[in-house]
Amino acid sequence: MFDQLAGALDARTGLILAAFSLASMAVAVAVDGARATPRVVEFTLGNGLQVLVIPDHRAPVVTQMIWYKVGAADEPPGSSGIAHFLEHLMFKGTDAIPPGQFSKIVAKNGGEDNAFTNHDVTAYFQRVAKDRLPTVMAMEADRMANLRLSKEDVATERDVILEERRSRVDNDPSSILQEQMMAALYTKHPYGIPIIGWAHEVAALDRDDALSFYKRFYAPNNALLVVAGDVEPDEVRKLAEETFGKLPPHGGLNGRSRPPEPEHQAPLRVELEDARAGRMTVQRYYLAPSYASAAPGEAEALDLMMRIAAIGSVSRLYKRLVIEQKKAASAGGWYSDSALDTGRLAFYAIGAEKVSPAELEAAMDVVIADLREHGVTQADLDRARSAFLAEFVYANDSQSRMARHYGWRLATGMTVEEVESWPERLKKVTVGDIRDVARKYLVDKNSVTGILVPAPDKTRNGEQPPHAPSPGRS
Known part of the structure; x- marks a missing residue:
């Protein structure tokens, strides 16, 4: 039974790969310097931006993702949480986009957007109708180089992140345990530091910390642009050259530098x-x-x-x-x-x-x-x-x-x-x-x-235990 199932799956996989192959071979030759596979076309702009195009013509919709090759494990010592903090601040605005309007503009164009931070990457993405790709690509390129931050914006967002940490970690015993287990598993490597940061270090982050991290890591030659959907590689390359291609590369990038984890001797x-x-x-x-x-x-x-x-x-x-x-x-x-x-x-x-x-x-x-x-x-x-x-x-x-x-x-x-x-x-x-x-x-x-x-709740007269969530907060 399982051999038959595996055979059927292999056959279906082969059909899908063949379909992707026919679609991509028809367009790959139109993009100079591109590397094509049965599913994707990959090329690099002159400023170092890596671009990957995944054609999918079943619906007139496009997903754009910009991946920065930096995450929480690349933060300066004592500044834990700055990668995630900067992710929040990237929505504040530029000279061309008023503060707090980035997501609203995407929504007005019928799209949706979000972002996330990991130990190794920070990514921003939008899903829009095909004809709105030029708009969101120009917006994403703009904030790669022209982020503007006021001290008030930074202070307000820092409070948001501290509250996020309280609700997601400090008020959740399972999250506390996992955070402490990661700190024990990685005694030297920065994977042991929480992505959201230690509370006392987050509380000390300021505008200079954010801009310093931004200027160090946010550059076309430290990023990957992925565009999937109802597009052709040649049109994506043209749009990318007109937007991201105008940005200068960062001359000071020297790769990631992380201390290795020493050999463990005991559980x-x-x-x-x-x-x-x-x-x-x-x-x-x-x-x-x-x-x-x-x-x-x-x-x-x-x-x-x-x-x-x-x-x-x-x-x-x-x-x-x-x-x-x-x-x-x-x-x-x-x-x-x-x-x-x-x-x-x-x-x-x-x-x-x-x-x-x-x-x-x-x-x-x-x-x-x-x-x-x-x-x-x-x-x-x-x-x-x-x-x-x-x-x-x-x-x-x-x-x-x-x-x-x-x-x-x-x-x-x-x-x-x-x-x-x-x-x-x-x-x-x-x-x-x-x-x-x-x-x-x-x-x-x-x-x-x-x-x-679960420890016995020793509070009396309806008092809550320490760090308990406020009434009505999930």
Whole structure:
């Protein structure tokens, strides 16, 4: 059954790739210096801006994304949160766009926009009708070089971010635990610093910090422009030359400089008691390479291993802890694979009633140990691979997902060829490969275990515990 399913998926994938191939070959020759694949066309402007075009003519809609190759892990020491802070401030305005009007202009043109910051990238995107692409591209190019900030704008937005941190982290025990686990997992590398920043450092950020970071990293030769949708590569190149192409490159860029994580010698633990916690939970993080940093074949094997072990209701962890042993109300995990320097493997379980943290952790340990010692079966591998290939096919149907997928991988150092050869690399993974990465990376000394326990609420007379959210705030 699964062989038939895999064959059908391979056939469908092949049809989609063939369709993309016919579409792109017809336009690739029209763009001088471009590199074309069956799905995309890639070229670089004279000022260093990398451009990727993903034609999709099913609807007259376009997604534009500008990816800056800088994130929270590139911040100056003592200025945590400045990358995310600047992301907010990028919507304040330029000489051409009044303060606070960027998103309103996009909306008036029938589009939508947003942005996000990660440890490795900062991205801004708009989704608009095809004929509005010139407008949003000109706006995005304008704020790449001409951001204007007043001290009042900076002070107001700093308060917004501090409130965001209070609501999303300080008032959420699970977020506090995860933040502390990351700080323990990365003792030297800046991935241990929260993207939103430590509160006391965010409170000290000012206009000079924001403009200094902006002038250092926001430049065409440190960015990737992705345009997906009802466009042709030659028209995108013309628009990009007329907008981004007029901006000068940054002569002082010298790449990212990050301290490496030293070798770990012992497992670490983080334990948190909090009256606001719902149920007891156990989490476990292991250091592991990402797709950008892994040896050939390792990331694909880790992806499949975690699919089998911890993703979904058919995973080993869920079946054993929730269905068979009934020690957990839920259980699962994931593989953080998209970072530039390193990734991590994560497992979690939410305890059932009257189950102690020690019992739940022991049950989780048995599943992880079995994975490390005995690996997976061929049937396990076939099922996981078929599911991944199906998701790959479905992702081709989403313009925005494809723009994000290519953009993230290219902004963290991968090539178009590496992105597109992923299905073939996935097919080469064997049960032996999964056993090898399990034994190599599910290592106690490279782990952090986090325990969250609901503490008794000792407040009286209706008083709230410390840091509790205000009434009515979600």
